[in-house]
Amino acid sequence: MMWEQTREGAGTTMPGGDQEPGSYYVGVDVGTGSVRAALVDQRGIILAFADQPINRWEPQFNHHEQSSEDIWAACCVVTKQVVQGIDVNQIRGLGFDATCSLVVLDKQFRPLPVNHEGESHRNIIMWLDHRAVSQVHRINETKHRVLQCVGGVMSVEMQAPKLLWLKENLRETCWDKAGHFFDLPDFLSWKATGVTARSLCSLVCKWTYSAEKGWDDSFWKMVGLEDFVADNYSKIGNQMLPPGASLGNGLTPEAAKDLGLPAGIAVAASLIDAHAGGLGVIGADVRGYGLACEGQPVTSRLAVICGTSSCHMGISKDPIFVPGVWGPYFSAMVPGFWLNEGGQSVTGKLIDHMVQGHAAFPELQAKATARCQSVYAYLNSHLDLIKKARPVGFLTVDLHVWPDFHGNRSPLADLTLKGMVTGLKLSQDLDDLAILYLATVQAIAFGTRLIVEAMEAAGHSLSTLFLCGGLSKNPLFVQTHADITGMPVVLSQEAESVLVGAAVLGACASGDFTSVQEAMARMSKVGKVVFPRLEDKRYYDKKYQVFLKLVEHQKEYAAIMKGD
Template sequence: MADTSSFKENYFVGVDVGTGSVRAALVDKCGKILRVSSKDTKTWSPKPDYFEQSSSDIWSSCCYVVRDISKDVNVSCIKGIGFDATCSLVALNDNGEPLSVSPSGNNDQNVILWLDHRAIDETNFINSLNHPVLKYVGGKISLEMETPKLLWLKKNLKERCWDKAGWFFDLPDFLTWKATGTDSRSLCSLVCKWTFQADPKGYTGWSKSFFEEIGLSDLASNNWHKIGSHWQEPGRLVGSGLSDLAARELGLDPGTPVGTSMIDAHAGGLGMIGCLAEGVPSDFSSRLSLICGTSTCHMAVSKEPLFVSGVWGPYYSAMVPCYWLNEGGQSATGKLIDHIIDSHPASITAKQQAGDIHIQTYLRLTLENMAKRQKLPSVTMLTKDVHVWPDFHGNRSPIADPSLKGMISGLSLSANEEDLAILYLAAVQALAYGTRHIMESLTDSGHYFESLLMCGGLSQSSLFIQTHADALGLPVLKPRESESVLVGAAILGACAAGVFDDMHTAITAMGGEADVVQPRALEYSYHEKKYRVFLKMVEHQKEYRTIMTEFDDLR
């Protein structure tokens, strides 16, 4: 932790609410992180594919981490605060109190977590209507978005939740409401997860015909009060800054500027899209940003709207002002790697052998020893006979099919540490091929990329980064300030404080520098072959499903 005794400049707080924890950082005007604090949050899973949280628990955790990083700091030096969070659905009653979204009826469980897949029937119903608004989500709405979850609540918890609801918030907007008392929604959340339309050359607002068609027309009452009557771009000042109550809870000054919020992945994109690296073009639209956590989001911006089948967007000003955003993604990446490792018979032994070394580092070292022993030019070639299709939690992009399953080809009766290492490597490669699959869909629709940007947990793995560079044939930029999501949240606070002339200036000033990992020619050739197998695997899965459907038709 940095010595704050001589802090006299302007500083900003970035708060990041992830899937399982809340973090906060104290950040200077150059994007350097001086302090970080984190606190775990609670998650309930009352049924398979149901994941619920508590907005009270989340806010309490926000207060804890902000007070922790500002301890012994003259808070008058903290000029702004920004929040990002997962795109989870928060339900409150008319008094702003938590309202249960759970079959349990427990009001503490008032948040449907982003990865909750309970609304699959509602998602299929909405997609069957083929309303024109769906062209802005790649042609199909995702069950991770809020509209299917709202429909599920109306159908399944009408008396207990729907009829009593005073507000439904995306979690990032709940945080700014809690901080300021002002009900102002972020364009980032609304256009990306709520089917809100924003077009500087056309219509901006809610589509009444869409909500009528899907059976949620009652949300239009009182000028759409329950889901948002007022909206603005990320980074704009919310209300009059921190309320007196929130300031006391957070340990900051009342009136401290609060920036309009962002979804967590988008904050990661914002925090690193302006980073600089020698020899790599800095044009925002030439960069594909990967924010790698439990899942991975793929962010691409363009100056004109580009429609990409199976990829969300285009969304106007959702991440970078005046740019259109396309958002691809993989529903399980960090979670998949954990699952592959933790479910393997050799996992316990490997972790014991690793000791203080991170298990993924230990497996990488195991792979290096194996490649050396087999006289292979690189660890990459160890997976010649082992192939993975990584959609263990469905496909978000570009197939947009949440019913797809994971696949592994090449298993044997052996289950030792080396088998675990190879399976781990095959899973990492499969995630890189998933990124390539998304990138090809983006480029087919008009995007052009000259580099990848990476942040988040998986980006700490040198194997993960090098595999992506090799598999896609592009340099990967890794920001030297590794916590890009927290930097992005701090940028929102800095913009709200008016420290920079505009968001673009803030992005460049706080983006910092990046290290570059270059692709390797031999490995790229190997991945070309593996990628062909990758695409065959999903074809085969669909064929298997068709064959088995023939049995269902006989019953």
């Protein structure tokens, strides 16, 4: 855990200080790899931060599982850490966000196994799990109207195919015994309050619920999940609340003891992690930074949340249908606005995969450790050493990567796509590793450019990227996104701005702010702006042409192999 220094002119109480008491909020963010918590004040300043890794199991290729009990235990550890040393009565609200993973509990709220091994502690099918390929094909073949709101094609990462997989594969050990299917963010708010109401965010974005029309019975009947209709959706949610709404009577005494917080404090209806990141960044006051979006509506801002995956969150006043991009979802992130969510299923995970799988990785690790640096900081400085007189990006003139090692989420919405690398040589030294890493970072940024172009072609008008998540701490990743999209990138004052988004929820639930918009505007702040290097545009435009050719060729190869 780290405590931040008191900032000049802050004027409110710092933990353990003896100034005038302030109001604090606790945000808890459950990512793919770890659980984080922060103690946040009314200006959105993070006063304390803690994190803890979480267990993951991959019992078979494309099966990814977690444990809801493990995750709750980790939430308790990090929350207790961030509130140490303050008067907990100053904490006014608690907000959770989490990955959109599927939690399964029985009728007595005990974990049920989502695996053939019958391991009941592994009761979460993670968002990146691709076990339900056959189920999602059948769902997409129905061409049901609800698919219009997920870009025309449902993703294997959404909940309906996973539920169908459980029904078809684990009927006795899981499906028949199940009493509650939760999205992970809703599981956490239930655990904290005992309230089973779901957040509109999770149900609208991952479960086909419509904020305006409710559940569509015909969809569930058509795909073979009519069971939910018959029991009035009690297992998947028949009471919904907007994100940030206060749940029940707040924190239960039992959860309060677990978390080290006072019973009864306000707990907010949750958000999916990417959406919390969006709230944490897009409402910032941008005056004085020379940004085009200063004079434009908030709809010109695209929040990009870059962790294990990347999510591209764009809002609009009217619904916009973007082929291959999820949404439009009403009020699923910012109340009153429609949301489109583009995404790349693996980004941080892809960079880790490329770097860790290279023959020179042990050498890299040893050298980075000797310098007390992360491997990424070491690679970035190594690239600077070998670039000579040219810009770093030009090192990949003959090395190109297509990044869909886990299928394409947006805008091609094709889970069968695979990764590609062209330009390999026999050498396997640190220079090669660094250049492959660079080409991977560039490929991810080209993927963002493709998503931005699809959103703009459908009616969005975007001028500025707002990046957050673990990858936004990598200066090479940030500059490359600016250079390749041609847009400035805004980074928040708080590097952990997803947690500021979670705290915005807690602040709303406490009643200290009248709306999510007001809390966002007060609590999200610009830290740094990175402008594109326009002189490199021609080079990146050429590489983008190659990027587009890669996928075209991949489809041609697949067609050749399918032919007689």
